[in-house]
Each structure stands twice: as structure tokens, then as C-alpha cells.
Amino acid sequence: MAGAGAGRQDMKATVLVRPKAGILDPQGQAVESSLRHLGFAVEETKVGRLVELQLATDDETEARAEVERMCEQLLANPLIESYEIELRAAT
Amino acid sequence: MAGAGAGRQDMKATVLVRPKAGILDPQGQAVESSLRHLGFAVEETKVGRLVELQLATDDETEARAEVERMCEQLLANPLIESYEIELRAAT
Numbered sequence: 001m002a003g004a005g006a007g008r009q010d011m012k013a014t015v016l017v018r019p020k021a022g023i024l025d026p027q028g029q030a031v032e033s034s035l036r037h038l039g040f041a042v043e044e045t046k047v048g049r050l051v052e053l054q055l056a057t058d059d060e061t062e063a064r065a066e067v068e069r070m071c072e073q074l075l076a077n078p079l080i081e082s083y084e085i086e087l088r089a090a091t
Numbered sequence: 092m093a094g095a096g097a098g099r100q101d102m103k104a105t106v107l108v109r110p111k112a113g114i115l116d117p118q119g120q121a122v123e124s125s126l127r128h129l130g131f132a133v134e135e136t137k138v139g140r141l142v143e144l145q146l147a148t149d150d151e152t153e154a155r156a157e158v159e160r161m162c163e164q165l166l167a168n169p170l171i172e173s174y175e176i177e178l179r180a181a182t
Contacts, residue, residue, distance in 0.1 A: 010134075016141050031142060034165055040157065041147050043101075048141035050107050051122060054134040066131065074125055 010090040011055045011063045017076045017083045018048040051075050054090055063087055100149045101181040104158045108167045108174045109139040142166050145181055154178055 019025040025046050032045035055063050067085050076083040110116040116137050123136035146154050158176050167174040 018141065018143070028142075031165070032144070035144070035161055038161075038164055040161055042161075043145040043147070045142065045144040048143070050109065050139040050141045051119075051136065052109070052139070053123070053126070053136040056132050056134070070126055070129075070131055070133075073129055074122070 009058045011057060011060065011087055012090045013053055013055060013063065013067045014086040014088075015051040015053075015067060015071060015075055015083055016048060016086075017051065017071075017081050019046060020080055020082050023080045048081070049075075058089070060087055102146045102148060102151065102154045102178055103181045104144055104146060104154065105177040105179075106142040106144075106158060106162060106166055106174055107139060107177075108142065108162075108172050110137060111171055111173050114171045139172070140166075149180070151178055 019028070027047035028045045031047055032042055035042045035045065053067075055066060057063050057066070064085060064087060067087070071083045071085070072078055110119070118138035119136045122138055123133055126133045126136065144158075146157060148154050148157070155176060155178060158178070162174045162176070163169060
């Protein structure tokens with residue numbers, strides 16, 4: 001699936017950024033309140049961000065380390081947000 | 092935590108909301124530009140939303156239909172955004 005040299009394949013990364021447990025999530029509260037007003041019975045609503053990007057590497061270890069650096073520097077606020085990284089080969 | 096009545100289990104839903112292909116994604120462009128300025132070689136960056144919530148049902152078909160209605164009414168703008176629903180039993 002991966003391949004190197006002439007057939008190097010890119011990787012796609014999906015980053016899920018969530019407010020950490022115990023951290024105030026006003027967006028989640030607003031969405032939960034609106035859903036209830038619309039008649040939906042929901043609980044524990046949280047709103048986070050989804051970032052998808054493509055990397056010019058086929059090395060999963062290297063890709064994960066790179067995306068972790070992106071999260072620490074820009075994509076998430078590690079003080080109040082947690083992040084989850086999913087990687088797959090770009091098709 | 093979950094469970095009502097005779098052991099009914101709640102379900103957790105994760106909704107991924109993405110800008111549709113061809114729709115302008117200024118947030119994604121800003122993130123890609125910032126990542127490049129930081130020295131990361133990334134492409135095709137998109138930014139969307141992540142909504143997680145808990146439903147008082149253990150019927151996956153019912154839960155999916157309910158979350159689809161939430162997406163159409165509030166969580167996504169179907170004109171410019173697509174959504175993906177993942178369901179699992181709440182632990």
C-alpha cells in the first residue's frame with residue numbers, strides 16, 4: 001500500500017480536537033440547549049474541531065510525529081484541549 | 092452512568108461535519124497557510140466541526156435517524172457541508 005521512490009504515496013491525517021474533561025465548553029452547551037429546544041433528548045454534548053490534511057510522506061511513524069508537532073504548535077491548545085490523530089494512505 | 096429501566100444502554104454519537112468539496116473553506120486555508128509558515132509541508136487542509144453527544148436509546152437505527160434529523164436541522168448546513176455519523180454504545 002505504501003511504496004517508496006517513484007510510487008511514493010502521501011498520507012492523509014484526520015485530527016479530532018476536543019475540549020478536555022472538566023473544561024468549560026460553551027459551544028457544546030449552546031448546541032445541547034438548542035437541540036433540546038428542538039425536541040431532541042440529548043446529553044453530554046461537546047463541540048470540537050476536525051482538521052484534515054495531506055502529508056508528503058509514506059512513513060506512518062514520521063507522519064504521526066509531524067502531526068503531533070502541528071497539534072502542539074497550532075491545531076490544539078494542549079492546556080484545554082486533547083487531540084486524537086488518525087492516519088491513512090491517501091488514495 | 093448509562094442504563095435506565097431494565098438495563099437500557101445509552102448510545103454515543105460522533106458527528107463529523109466537513110465543508111463539501113468545491114466549497115470555499117477559509118478556515119482550512121488559514122490553517123494550511125499557518126502550518127506552512129511554521130515549516131510543515133501540508134496540502135489539502137480542511138477544517139470542520141466535531142460534535143459528540145449521548146442519546147437515551149439503545150436502538151442504533153433509531154439513534155442514527157435521530158442524529159440525521161439533528162444534522163439537517165442544526166448541526167450542519169446541508170447546502171455547503173456534509174456530515175458523517177458514528178455510533179457506539181456508551182460505556
